[in-house]
Amino acid sequence: MKEKFEGIVRELSVSPSRHNWERFRMELRSSSARYYRIIFGEGKIARQQDLKSSYAELYDEKESPLGKVPIFIEEGEGISGATEYLRGLLNINK
Amino acid sequence: MESRIVVLGNKDHGKSTLIGSLLMETGAVTAQRVDDARKTSESLGRKFEPGYILDSFEEERKNEMTIDTTRAYLTYKGSRIEFIDVPGHEELIKNMMSGASYADSALLIVSAREIEGFTEQSRRHLFIASMLGIRKLVVAINKMDAVGYSDRIFENTKREIEEYIMKVGISFREIFFVPVSAYNAENLCRPSGNMRWYNGTVLVELLSWKSVDNGDAQKEGVATLRGFLDREKGIVMGRVVAGKIMEGEELSLMPQGSVMRITELFVGEQKKESALKGENIAFVPEERISSEVRGSVISSQGAGIESSVALKARIFIVSDISGDVSIKMNGIASECAAIKVIETTDIMTGKRTGKARIIPMQNTAYAEIETVRPLVYAQFRRIPELGRFMIYSNGSFSGIGLVE
Amino acid sequence: MANEELKALVEGSVYIMREAKMNARKVAALWSMGKDSTAMLALARKAFMKKVPFPVIHIDNGIDFPETYAFREELAESWELDLIVAKSKIKPEISGYSCCGSNKTEALKEVMKEYGFDALIVSIRRDEHGIRAKERYTSPRDKDFNWNYKNQQAEMWDNYSSNPDGEGHIRVHPLLDWRETDIWRYTKEERIPINPLYLSRNGNRYRSLGCVHCTSPVRSSAGNIDEIIKELEDTTEEERAGRDQDKEKEYVMEKLRALGYM
Numbered sequence: 001m002k003e004k005f006e007g008i009v010r011e012l013s014v015s016p017s018r019h020n021w022e023r024f025r026m027e028l029r030s031s032s033a034r035y036y037r038i039i040f041g042e043g044k045i046a047r048q049q050d051l052k053s054s055y056a057e058l059y060d061e062k063e064s065p066l067g068k069v070p071i072f073i074e075e076g077e078g079i080s081g082a083t084e085y086l087r088g089l090l091n092i093n094k
Numbered sequence: 095m096e097s098r099i100v101v102l103g104n105k106d107h108g109k110s111t112l113i114g115s116l117l118m119e120t121g122a123v124t125a126q127r128v129d130d131a132r133k134t135s136e137s138l139g140r141k142f143e144p145g146y147i148l149d150s151f152e153e154e155r156k157n158e159m160t161i162d163t164t165r166a167y168l169t170y171k172g173s174r175i176e177f178i179d180v181p182g183h184e185e186l187i188k189n190m191m192s193g194a195s196y197a198d199s200a201l202l203i204v205s206a207r208e209i210e211g212f213t214e215q216s217r218r219h220l221f222i223a224s225m226l227g228i229r230k231l232v233v234a235i236n237k238m239d240a241v242g243y244s245d246r247i248f249e250n251t252k253r254e255i256e257e258y259i260m261k262v263g264i265s266f267r268e269i270f271f272v273p274v275s276a277y278n279a280e281n282l283c284r285p286s287g288n289m290r291w292y293n294g295t296v297l298v299e300l301l302s303w304k305s306v307d308n309g310d311a312q313k314e315g316v317a318t319l320r321g322f323l324d325r326e327k328g329i330v331m332g333r334v335v336a337g338k339i340m341e342g343e344e345l346s347l348m349p350q351g352s353v354m355r356i357t358e359l360f361v362g363e364q365k366k367e368s369a370l371k372g373e374n375i376a377f378v379p380e381e382r383i384s385s386e387v388r389g390s391v392i393s394s395q396g397a398g399i400e401s402s403v404a405l406k407a408r409i410f411i412v413s414d415i416s417g418d419v420s421i422k423m424n425g426i427a428s429e430c431a432a433i434k435v436i437e438t439t440d441i442m443t444g445k446r447t448g449k450a451r452i453i454p455m456q457n458t459a460y461a462e463i464e465t466v467r468p469l470v471y472a473q474f475r476r477i478p479e480l481g482r483f484m485i486y487s488n489g490s491f492s493g494i495g496l497v498e
Numbered sequence: 499m500a501n502e503e504l505k506a507l508v509e510g511s512v513y514i515m516r517e518a519k520m521n522a523r524k525v526a527a528l529w530s531m532g533k534d535s536t537a538m539l540a541l542a543r544k545a546f547m548k549k550v551p552f553p554v555i556h557i558d559n560g561i562d563f564p565e566t567y568a569f570r571e572e573l574a575e576s577w578e579l580d581l582i583v584a585k586s587k588i589k590p591e592i593s594g595y596s597c598c599g600s601n602k603t604e605a606l607k608e609v610m611k612e613y614g615f616d617a618l619i620v621s622i623r624r625d626e627h628g629i630r631a632k633e634r635y636t637s638p639r640d641k642d643f644n645w646n647y648k649n650q651q652a653e654m655w656d657n658y659s660s661n662p663d664g665e666g667h668i669r670v671h672p673l674l675d676w677r678e679t680d681i682w683r684y685t686k687e688e689r690i691p692i693n694p695l696y697l698s699r700n701g702n703r704y705r706s707l708g709c710v711h712c713t714s715p716v717r718s719s720a721g722n723i724d725e726i727i728k729e730l731e732d733t734t735e736e737e738r739a740g741r742d743q744d745k746e747k748e749y750v751m752e753k754l755r756a757l758g759y760m
Contacts, residue, residue, distance in 0.1 A: 096503060124735070124736070126736075165624055165625075167625065167677075174503070188652040189650065189652075191652060191654060192634065192650070192652050192653045192654055195653075195654035195655050196655075226654075320516055320517065320520055321516075321520045323516075323546065323547065324547075329547075331516055333509075333513055360547070362508075362512060362544040362545065363543065363544050363545075363546075363547050363548050372505075372506065372509050373509060374509055374512040374513055374516065374545065376547065388520065422657045423657075424656060424657075425517055425656050425657050425658060478655075479655075479656065482655055483657075484652065484654055484655075484657050491651065491652040494654065
């Protein structure tokens with residue numbers, strides 16, 4: 001189970017497609033991920049590129065990091081935000 | 095409810111300075127805001143101006159633009175006070191009226207300096223405040239520091255204002271006068287050592303007193319109907335504007351002229367046996383109402399609510415009335431057939447003229463208004479919601495009226 | 499604040515929403531899942547027998563907080579909301595007042611047009627920002643959403659504006675008189691569900707919620723609504739201090755432009 005989740009987390013960072021995000025969503029429920037924190041690449045999102053270089057760090061119950069996922073969906077020519085797929089996680093507020 | 099105070103007065107008589115000082119004195123603004131105001135004053139090469147606390151936009155400050163409507167809040171001894179600062183200039187009189195119509199008190203600021211004094215604009219503002227039904231008036235005679243804290247000048251200005259009020263025939267339930275220096279924060283929150291001759295109360299204290307409510311003027315229940323909440327089920331919605339409305343009591347429905355009873359009454363979404371003034375209700379009548387209900391009124395027996403196509407009112411005109419005239423009362427527009435002027439009054443001098451054809455702009459008249467369809471109304475002083483209206487001519491706002 | 503003051507605010511808001519429903523052809527409300535717009539929907543439930551009788555629109559730029567999305571789903575289900583999610587695209591470059599590269603106004607314009615809404619209920623409060631001091635309970639916007647503040651219709655007593663010009667719409671502001679603490683008191687009194695981000699975790703909480711990017715938490719130990727109210731009574735910070743300040747400036751500038759100041 002753990003490996004499956006790690007696998008999809010890795011795949012997402014290579015290819016944040018809608019399909020992969022849906023798979024992530026399925027795996028998230030049974031994973032140990034509990035918290036998230038969003039880190040902005042350039043400190044800001046002023047351009048599309050900045051969203052691409054931002055990511056969410058995932059943590060387990062003990063607040064130890066589990067890996068990073070992007071926060072966007074690549075779809076054809078455009079991109080859109082993907083934080084909806086992190087539903088169920090709580091902001092670590094740190 | 096908190097006190098809502100409209101701030102009136104001529105430009106340059108110190109409105110912003112006074113409010114800014116009050117906010118600082120009562121600790122209602124953050125140190126950051128005060129510091130910002132200090133920096134702005136410095137960058138403009140002026141001495142510290144408390145008025146800049148109010149003007150929150152750099153752009154507005156830099157260009158010294160008159161801000162249209164500004165709000166400021168403070169809490170004094172647990173009472174919430176909201177200040178509504180309205181535009182001073184003439185062309186924005188309708189904005190001034192819009193802001194002032196939600197106030198229960200007015201703070202008029204008049205400069206004690208001879209060259210400033212009780213100006214035409216101050217008079218007009220005062221007149222409009224009375225037309226809007228504002229009950230409490232506090233007059234701050236400002237810039238006392240510039241006139242040597244003279245009690246004689248304070249008394250003279252006070253008398254001039256009192257005489258004006260009597261001459262034009264307006265009234266307030268309560269009137270207070272207080273001599274202040276807005277800039278030095280004298281008599282705002284702390285008594286001034288420079289005006290020991292004044293033994294009244296400091297300004298903020300006067301402002302924090304709740305104005306006398308005229309809620310008991312009408313004891314019988316009256317509610318205006320807003321429409322059907324659910325037309326299929328026949329559920330009607332309305333708002334109680336006076337007294338108490340009870341489930342099961344015999345109510346008259348106007349202008350339909352019928353009698354009805356409520357079998358199920360709700361305040362908001364909760365089932366209740368009775369509803370009080372101010373509450374939004376929904377109800378199921380014993381017998382389904384088939385006519386349109388928006389604008390109708392239900393009232394307890396003896397409430398004295400009538401419906402007619404003619405009413406007498408004191409009106410105030412901001413622009414010429416011509417073409418298609420309508421009035422809007424309690425959110426509902428009614429076409430007018432005629433406005434017959436009985437007498438006009440010049441609001442500067444109090445001079446009355448009978449049977450005038452045209453009402454001079456920014457003046458007042460006692461008039462008879464005829465509507466095309468019957469209207470349910472009451473005297474303004476009895477039920478404000480059913481006794482105050484806006485006048486439109488050819489679709490634009492032209493004035494207001496109070497039913498007498 | 500006394501209960502009667504809160505009661506007066508509630509009755510005022512209920513009245514405004516009922517009038518909006520009666521005056522407009524087709525009404526919608528904006529819902530950001532924040533405390534204000536959620537309290538506004540609770541008031542709509544009070545006004546209309548526990549059922550919000552109009553669609554609620556979420557302008558979604560795709561990077562709201564995960565908690566916000568979860569909260570949206572839960573409440574939309576339990577309150578049986580007619581939810582419209584209007585997705586706003588993230589563009590390569592930002593222009594004008596935009597959120598995280600997406601133009602929320604564009605998305606709103608599209609959804610208003612698609613459904614033909616002529617009234618939009620919005621949860622702004624007058625004490626949020628100085629620029630809002632000029633707002634009225636009802637405020638007409640033209641087809642480009644411009645606010646002609648210099649020639650606003652007179653709005654007095656309980657006579658609200660109802661007819662937008664041509665393709666425009668009316669903005670309705672039932673919470674204009676409310677303050678931040680009033681919202682919390684009402685939220686507590688009516689047990690309105692809240693987004694968990696408002697409560698302290700690891701010594702931080704969100705006081706004002708935008709998307710993940712333009713909002714940052716404030717230091718706070720408030721773990722329940724009473725503690726939030728207590729904290730707000732003591733604070734000297736502005737409510738939107740946790741918002742991205744550059745964006746706040748941009749927002750104000752944009753508003754000032756609409757007001758004809760620039």
